[in-house]
Amino acid sequence: MIKEGDRENVCWIWYPGDWEVWLHEQISVKRKMREVIYPAYWRLDRHYSSVRFTYTYELEMPEEVEIHTDGQFAVYLDGKDNERHNKQRMLLPAGKHEISVAVYNDVGIPALYMKGEHLKTNDEWKVSCYDKHWYQVGCWPNELNDPKTTPSQYRLETSEQHPVTVEKRAEGWFVDFGKETFGFLQLNGIKGQSDVTVYYGESREEAEDRDHCVLLDRITVDGSQTEIFTLTESRAYRYVQIVPESNDFQLDSISMLYEYLPVDYRGRFRSSNDQLNQIWVTSQYTFHLNTREFFFDGIKRDRWVWSGDAYQSFLLNYYSFFDRDVVKRTLVALRGKDPIVTHLNTIVDYSLYWFSGIYDYYLYTGDDSFVKSQYERMLSLMDFCLGRRNNDGLMEGIEKDWVFVDWADLDNRGEVSTIQLLLCRSLETMALVSQLVGDSDRVQDFQEQALTLKEKIIDIFWNENIGGLVHSRADGILNSKVTKYPNMFALMFGYLNDKQAEEVKKNVLLNPDVQPIKTPYMRFYELASLCEVGEHQFVLEEMLQYWGGMLDLGATSFWEEYDPNQTGTEHFEMYGMRYGKSLCHAWGASPMFLIGKYYLGVKPLSPGYETFMVEPHLGGLVWMDGTVPINEGDVEIFMDSKKIRVRATYGHGILRYEKNGEIRETEIPVDGNWLEVVR
Amino acid sequence: MIKEGDRENVCWIWYPGDWEVWLHEQISVKRKMREVIYPAYWRLDRHYSSVRFTYTYELEMPEEVEIHTDGQFAVYLDGKDNERHNKQRMLLPAGKHEISVAVYNDVGIPALYMKGEHLKTNDEWKVSCYDKHWYQVGCWPNELNDPKTTPSQYRLETSEQHPVTVEKRAEGWFVDFGKETFGFLQLNGIKGQSDVTVYYGESREEAEDRDHCVLLDRITVDGSQTEIFTLTESRAYRYVQIVPESNDFQLDSISMLYEYLPVDYRGRFRSSNDQLNQIWVTSQYTFHLNTREFFFDGIKRDRWVWSGDAYQSFLLNYYSFFDRDVVKRTLVALRGKDPIVTHLNTIVDYSLYWFSGIYDYYLYTGDDSFVKSQYERMLSLMDFCLGRRNNDGLMEGIEKDWVFVDWADLDNRGEVSTIQLLLCRSLETMALVSQLVGDSDRVQDFQEQALTLKEKIIDIFWNENIGGLVHSRADGILNSKVTKYPNMFALMFGYLNDKQAEEVKKNVLLNPDVQPIKTPYMRFYELASLCEVGEHQFVLEEMLQYWGGMLDLGATSFWEEYDPNQTGTEHFEMYGMRYGKSLCHAWGASPMFLIGKYYLGVKPLSPGYETFMVEPHLGGLVWMDGTVPINEGDVEIFMDSKKIRVRATYGHGILRYEKNGEIRETEIPVDGNWLEVVR
Known part of the structure; x- marks a missing residue:
C-alpha cells in the first residue's frame, strides 16, 4: 500500500x-x-x-x-x-x-x-x-x-503458470494445471494451419466431454499468431483439452496467465488438525479466485455480482484480505443507478443484504466517508423497499419480485419472516448512516421503524409451543412450518433474548426434524449461529465432515453445493446441466469466516476495530494459531488447553476467556506486546 | 412514403x-x-x-x-x-x-x-x-x-452542391455558397503537403474573421487524401475561407455535401405580396435546415434540442412538412429517461412545453398509439413538476431551476403567471392522455386540478384595473408589472372570456407602454395571439417589417434575434461573442405558422383533422393561394376580395367566413371537389 x-x-x-x-x-x-x-x-x-x-x-x-x-x-x-x-x-x-x-x-x-x-x-x-x-x-x-x-484501461494482474501434466494424444493435448485456476490459456510456438478447439473443465470429466463442457474456445491458427499466443478471454478451469482439426498443427508448450486481484494474505490460520488447516487454505484460495474486479459468485459459470453472495464475501474478506476497495466497488456496482424498479439482482432478500453490507463495512472498517457517500442511494433503495410493504407494514414479494431465501423446498408466498428480519437490520443500517450524515429527522424515524418491526416480528412469527420463529404467514394464516432461516438470522442480529436463543438452539438449530440446509450458502449462517450459541465443537465436526468431504473427493477449491450422498459425476450436475455446478464458489469458503470470527474469536465492538473483542474457542482442537486483520493492524492469537497468547497492533482489544467456569476479560496491550493468560 | x-x-x-x-x-x-x-x-x-x-x-x-x-x-x-x-x-x-x-x-x-x-x-x-x-x-x-x-448507422441524406463564387486570393480561397447551408465541405483534387485551416461564416464578416469565427476546421494534407476529400464534420455556413500554410497546397475545386432530412414540402403559399412570399419561402428553408435528426434550435452554434424551441417547431411542422417522425423523435429525446432530477433543459417552462407538445401532436395527427406510449413518462415528469409547487399549489423555480420565459428584462422570482398557465395546459394534457389510456381514476383528478388552477390563476393574477394578467407574485406580493407573456398564453389556450380577451387586446397586446417583445421566440406567440383577436392586418404589417427587415439585409435564413435599430456587424453579436448570433434559427420561421393557421386559417377541431375549420383572412392582401397538410390529406385555399375557394382530400372540414357582416359556415365537400363561396 x-x-x-x-x-x-x-x-x-x-x-x-x-x-x-x-x-x-x-x-x-x-x-x-x-x-x-x-x-x-x-x-x-x-x-x-x-x-x-x-x-x-x-x-x-x-x-x-x-x-x-x-x-x-x-x-x-x-x-x-x-x-x-x-x-x-x-x-x-x-x-x-x-x-x-x-x-x-x-x-x-x-x-x-x-x-x-x-x-x-x-x-x-x-x-x-x-x-x-x-x-x-x-x-x-x-x-x-x-x-x-x-x-477504462484498468485490468487485473497476471502471472504465468505452468501445467503439472500435459498428455499428448492422437487427437490433441490434455492438460492438467494441478488445481482450479482462472486466466488466459497460452499456446506457445504454434505452427501450421488449423482450426483448434479448446475445451475447458473444472473437472477432468468436463474437459473430456466435448459436447457438454460449459466453456470452450475456437481459434483459427493461420501463421499470424505470435510465438506466445494468449487467448483473449479469461476462463475458469483446472483441465484443458486442445483439439486441432488438422494434424498439421503443432505447438511447443502450453501455459496460462493466471489472472488475479493483488491482495494481502493478512488472515492466517494453523491448528492441530491438518484437515482443518487444508480447509482453511482451500477456502482462502477459493475466495481469492472469486475476489476480482468485484466479488463474484463463482468463476466458471455466472461470473456475476450477486448481492446475497457478495454479502458473505464481505465477511470472508474481513477475516482474510481486509481489502476495502473490492468491498466498495461491489457495493457501488450492486446498487447501480436510480430509478430502482426491481430489487437488486431482482431478489427481495438481495436488496436487503446490500444494507447489511453497508452496516458491516462501517463496523469493520470505520470508513464513514464511504458509507456517507452512499446515503442518497440508501434512501432511494429503502424508499423502494418500504413502498413494497403490505397493509400490515410487512414486506412481500409483489409483482414479479423473487423471494429467494435459499435453494430449498420453501413456500415463500406472503410474509416471509426472514425477509422481515433482513428489513429490520436494513432499517437499523439506515438509522446508523442517517446519524453519521447528521440527518437527525430521519435517525429517529428509522430507529422507531426498526424497533416497531422487531417487536412485530416476534409478535407474529414466534411460536411459543414450538419455541422458534415460523417461516411465513400468507393471507393472514401463519405457516406452521419452522425453518432454520429466520431463527439463525434473529440469533445473529441479536434479536432474541437468552431464553429464546436457548429454545431456538434446542428446538430448531439442533433439531433433526427441522428441514436441513443443503447449500453452503445458508450453511454459512447456520454454522455461524450455532457458534453464537456456543456449539463450536459441533460446528468443527460439521466443517470437517462437509468441507473435508469435498477435499476427500480431490477438490482444490470449494463448490457451489455438495451432497455427500451423491457419487461420481452426479457431483458436477446442477441446473439441469451435466457440468452446471460451479466447483469454485465464493460461498464455499465460509470456514475461513467461521474460524476467524468464532474460533480465533475476533470481532469489532466499535467501528473500524477501535475497540474489539477476542474470545477464542478451541472447539475440540488441541491448539490453534492465527492472525486476523483488524483495520490498519492485526491481532495474533495462540491457544491451547493451557494458555492463550494474544497481541494486537491496532485498537483497544479485550481478551475474553473462561477460567474455572467463570468468564474473565483482560485488556490486550496497546503497545503490541504479547498478553498471555493461563487457563 | x-x-x-x-x-x-x-x-x-x-x-x-x-x-x-x-x-x-x-x-x-x-x-x-x-x-x-x-x-x-x-x-x-x-x-x-x-x-x-x-x-x-x-x-x-x-x-x-x-x-x-x-x-x-x-x-x-x-x-x-x-x-x-x-x-x-x-x-x-x-x-x-x-x-x-x-x-x-x-x-x-x-x-x-x-x-x-x-x-x-x-x-x-x-x-x-x-x-x-x-x-x-x-x-x-x-x-x-x-x-x-x-x-446505429442511420445518417441523414446528402446531395452535392456547388458554390456561387470562389475567389482565389494570395492566402487561399474565399467561397460563397449563395445562401445559408449545412453540410460537409469538400476539397477536390488536393495536392501538396500542408496544414490547411477552414474558417466558416454564416456572414461574410464571420468567415473573414479568422480570430473570431465560431467554426473552423484544421486538416493536414499529406497526399493520403482521396480525390474528393470530404471533411468529417457537418457544419453550418454560407461562406468559407480556406487558408493553407504552404504555397505547395493546390486544389481543383470546392463543393459541399448538403446534409438534410428528406421531407415533403406539403405546405405551400403564394400571395399578392412578393415580400411576404419571400418571407414564406425563407421561413420554410430556415425551418428545413433546423429539421434534422431532431428539431434543432439553430444549426451553427448550439445544434441542441431545446424543448421551448422544439415546441414551436412542432407547430411549424404541422403547417409545412407534417413529418410525424421528427416530432416523435424530438419528444422522446427531450424527455429522456428517469429519474427526472431537473427540468428538461434545466428550464421550468421547458418541462411544461413538452406536455403541450404531446397535446398538439395528438390534436394534429390523431396518433393515439404514440401519446399512449409516452404516458408513463408523462406521469413521472408531472409528478416531478407537481412536487415543485409551493403551499399555494403554484409552481416556482426552486433550488437551481431556471425560470426562463424569454430573453428579456424580467423578474422571474416567485410565482410567474406564465408558468402557471403552462402548468394548467400540461394538466389538461395529462387529463387527455389518461383518458386515452383508460386510466379513469386519474382523468378526473387531472381535470379537477386543471380547473382549480385555471380559476386560481385568474383570481390571483388578473388585475381588474389594468385589464390583464400581471407577470408574477413573490413572497405574497403581487408584481404590479403587466407583461405580454401570460396574456398571450391565456388567449391562445382559450382561458379568457370574451370581455377579458378584448381588454387584453387593448390594454396589453396593443399597448405601446407594455414592455415590447424582442425575440422572434416570443413574437411567435405574440403575433399568434394578436391573430386570435382578429388583428390580421396589424400582424401582416409586423411580419413585413420585421422579417422583411432581415430580408432587406440580405438574409437567406431567419435569425435568432433581430433588432432593426442595430447596424452593420452589430447584427451578428450575441452572448458576448462577435458572431454569437445564430443566423439560421428555427424560431425565426414563425411566419410559416402564422400564415398557415391564421391567414389560410386552417386548424383541426378534432384529433388528426377528422374535423377541421378553414377560416381564411386576407389581412390586407389582395389575394392568397396556399395548401396546408391535414394529416393524410391536404386542404387548398384560394381567396381574394370576391371569393374563397377551398378543397380538401381528408376529413370533414367547415369553411367559416364573413359575409355581409355575419359569420357563415359551410361544409367543405368530402369528395375532394372545390367549394367556392362568393363574399
Whole structure:
C-alpha cells in the first residue's frame, strides 16, 4: 500500500460510482455458455458519458499544467464557457479561479488527470452530470494515478503458470494445471494451419466431454499468431483439452496467465488438525479466485455480482484480505443507478443484504466517508423497499419480485419472516448512516421503524409451543412450518433474548426434524449461529465432515453445493446441466469466516476495530494459531488447553476467556506486546 | 412514403425510445466552439446496453430464419436459457414456441432483425431491459428495414452542391455558397503537403474573421487524401475561407455535401405580396435546415434540442412538412429517461412545453398509439413538476431551476403567471392522455386540478384595473408589472372570456407602454395571439417589417434575434461573442405558422383533422393561394376580395367566413371537389 506521503497526490478522477458501474457492465456480459453470450439477467446501468469537473484554485504564479483525459474535453475558466481550450498543456493564470473541464466519452469512463506544480486532480474536485448536483469526484488514488493508463484501461494482474501434466494424444493435448485456476490459456510456438478447439473443465470429466463442457474456445491458427499466443478471454478451469482439426498443427508448450486481484494474505490460520488447516487454505484460495474486479459468485459459470453472495464475501474478506476497495466497488456496482424498479439482482432478500453490507463495512472498517457517500442511494433503495410493504407494514414479494431465501423446498408466498428480519437490520443500517450524515429527522424515524418491526416480528412469527420463529404467514394464516432461516438470522442480529436463543438452539438449530440446509450458502449462517450459541465443537465436526468431504473427493477449491450422498459425476450436475455446478464458489469458503470470527474469536465492538473483542474457542482442537486483520493492524492469537497468547497492533482489544467456569476479560496491550493468560 | 403493402413487414427492432436517446446523445456533443467540444449542459441519458427481445410464434413447418443484430447476441427457445444459439442462420422448430433474443451493445443500439418466410421482427415483438417490465419494441418500419444498415448507422441524406463564387486570393480561397447551408465541405483534387485551416461564416464578416469565427476546421494534407476529400464534420455556413500554410497546397475545386432530412414540402403559399412570399419561402428553408435528426434550435452554434424551441417547431411542422417522425423523435429525446432530477433543459417552462407538445401532436395527427406510449413518462415528469409547487399549489423555480420565459428584462422570482398557465395546459394534457389510456381514476383528478388552477390563476393574477394578467407574485406580493407573456398564453389556450380577451387586446397586446417583445421566440406567440383577436392586418404589417427587415439585409435564413435599430456587424453579436448570433434559427420561421393557421386559417377541431375549420383572412392582401397538410390529406385555399375557394382530400372540414357582416359556415365537400363561396 502506498502511503499518503509516498505519492504525488494526483490521480485520475471521474463521476463517483461511474467507474464501478461501467466495470460492472463490462464484467456482467463475460459469461458464456458454449461460446454464446449469457448476459446478467438484471438491468445493467451505465456511466454518464458527459460530465463536468470543477475546482477553485489559488495560484501565486501562473502555472503550466498537463492535461490527460479519457474522452474529448474542453477546459475553461471562471464560467467563460465560450473561451475553451483542449490542448494537452495549458498555462493557468495566477490568482483565484474556478476551472471547469467538460469531458465526453460514450464508450469508456470520462476521466480527467491534470497535473501542475501545485494544481492536481484529486478527491478535492467536484463533478456533475449536468443535473445541477455536484459531488465529490470518484478516484482510486493508489491504483489509478498513472496518466498513461486511463481508468477504462484498468485490468487485473497476471502471472504465468505452468501445467503439472500435459498428455499428448492422437487427437490433441490434455492438460492438467494441478488445481482450479482462472486466466488466459497460452499456446506457445504454434505452427501450421488449423482450426483448434479448446475445451475447458473444472473437472477432468468436463474437459473430456466435448459436447457438454460449459466453456470452450475456437481459434483459427493461420501463421499470424505470435510465438506466445494468449487467448483473449479469461476462463475458469483446472483441465484443458486442445483439439486441432488438422494434424498439421503443432505447438511447443502450453501455459496460462493466471489472472488475479493483488491482495494481502493478512488472515492466517494453523491448528492441530491438518484437515482443518487444508480447509482453511482451500477456502482462502477459493475466495481469492472469486475476489476480482468485484466479488463474484463463482468463476466458471455466472461470473456475476450477486448481492446475497457478495454479502458473505464481505465477511470472508474481513477475516482474510481486509481489502476495502473490492468491498466498495461491489457495493457501488450492486446498487447501480436510480430509478430502482426491481430489487437488486431482482431478489427481495438481495436488496436487503446490500444494507447489511453497508452496516458491516462501517463496523469493520470505520470508513464513514464511504458509507456517507452512499446515503442518497440508501434512501432511494429503502424508499423502494418500504413502498413494497403490505397493509400490515410487512414486506412481500409483489409483482414479479423473487423471494429467494435459499435453494430449498420453501413456500415463500406472503410474509416471509426472514425477509422481515433482513428489513429490520436494513432499517437499523439506515438509522446508523442517517446519524453519521447528521440527518437527525430521519435517525429517529428509522430507529422507531426498526424497533416497531422487531417487536412485530416476534409478535407474529414466534411460536411459543414450538419455541422458534415460523417461516411465513400468507393471507393472514401463519405457516406452521419452522425453518432454520429466520431463527439463525434473529440469533445473529441479536434479536432474541437468552431464553429464546436457548429454545431456538434446542428446538430448531439442533433439531433433526427441522428441514436441513443443503447449500453452503445458508450453511454459512447456520454454522455461524450455532457458534453464537456456543456449539463450536459441533460446528468443527460439521466443517470437517462437509468441507473435508469435498477435499476427500480431490477438490482444490470449494463448490457451489455438495451432497455427500451423491457419487461420481452426479457431483458436477446442477441446473439441469451435466457440468452446471460451479466447483469454485465464493460461498464455499465460509470456514475461513467461521474460524476467524468464532474460533480465533475476533470481532469489532466499535467501528473500524477501535475497540474489539477476542474470545477464542478451541472447539475440540488441541491448539490453534492465527492472525486476523483488524483495520490498519492485526491481532495474533495462540491457544491451547493451557494458555492463550494474544497481541494486537491496532485498537483497544479485550481478551475474553473462561477460567474455572467463570468468564474473565483482560485488556490486550496497546503497545503490541504479547498478553498471555493461563487457563 | 412506403405504404404498408409495399414492404415485407420486417424491420429492425430495439428498446423503445433508446434509439432516440442514443441519437440525441450523439448529436448533443457535436457543438464546437473553435474546434473545442461544447456538450449540451443538461444530463445526457443513455441507451440500455443489454436487452432481451421476445415473441411467441406458431409455425406449421420448421423454418429457417436469418438473424442480424447490432451487438453480440444469443437466441434461445421456451426459456431454455442454457441452450443458446448465435449463428446468423437458425432453423426454428414447428409448433408454438417463445423465442428470446438477448442482445448486448454498449456503443451503438442493441438491435435485432430476424427474417424467415413467416417469422419476422416487427412491432409485435416485446423487449425488456431485464427490469421485469416488457414493452412493445421501438422500430421505424419504413426507414430502418435494411439488414445491412443497423439503426446505429442511420445518417441523414446528402446531395452535392456547388458554390456561387470562389475567389482565389494570395492566402487561399474565399467561397460563397449563395445562401445559408449545412453540410460537409469538400476539397477536390488536393495536392501538396500542408496544414490547411477552414474558417466558416454564416456572414461574410464571420468567415473573414479568422480570430473570431465560431467554426473552423484544421486538416493536414499529406497526399493520403482521396480525390474528393470530404471533411468529417457537418457544419453550418454560407461562406468559407480556406487558408493553407504552404504555397505547395493546390486544389481543383470546392463543393459541399448538403446534409438534410428528406421531407415533403406539403405546405405551400403564394400571395399578392412578393415580400411576404419571400418571407414564406425563407421561413420554410430556415425551418428545413433546423429539421434534422431532431428539431434543432439553430444549426451553427448550439445544434441542441431545446424543448421551448422544439415546441414551436412542432407547430411549424404541422403547417409545412407534417413529418410525424421528427416530432416523435424530438419528444422522446427531450424527455429522456428517469429519474427526472431537473427540468428538461434545466428550464421550468421547458418541462411544461413538452406536455403541450404531446397535446398538439395528438390534436394534429390523431396518433393515439404514440401519446399512449409516452404516458408513463408523462406521469413521472408531472409528478416531478407537481412536487415543485409551493403551499399555494403554484409552481416556482426552486433550488437551481431556471425560470426562463424569454430573453428579456424580467423578474422571474416567485410565482410567474406564465408558468402557471403552462402548468394548467400540461394538466389538461395529462387529463387527455389518461383518458386515452383508460386510466379513469386519474382523468378526473387531472381535470379537477386543471380547473382549480385555471380559476386560481385568474383570481390571483388578473388585475381588474389594468385589464390583464400581471407577470408574477413573490413572497405574497403581487408584481404590479403587466407583461405580454401570460396574456398571450391565456388567449391562445382559450382561458379568457370574451370581455377579458378584448381588454387584453387593448390594454396589453396593443399597448405601446407594455414592455415590447424582442425575440422572434416570443413574437411567435405574440403575433399568434394578436391573430386570435382578429388583428390580421396589424400582424401582416409586423411580419413585413420585421422579417422583411432581415430580408432587406440580405438574409437567406431567419435569425435568432433581430433588432432593426442595430447596424452593420452589430447584427451578428450575441452572448458576448462577435458572431454569437445564430443566423439560421428555427424560431425565426414563425411566419410559416402564422400564415398557415391564421391567414389560410386552417386548424383541426378534432384529433388528426377528422374535423377541421378553414377560416381564411386576407389581412390586407389582395389575394392568397396556399395548401396546408391535414394529416393524410391536404386542404387548398384560394381567396381574394370576391371569393374563397377551398378543397380538401381528408376529413370533414367547415369553411367559416364573413359575409355581409355575419359569420357563415359551410361544409367543405368530402369528395375532394372545390367549394367556392362568393363574399
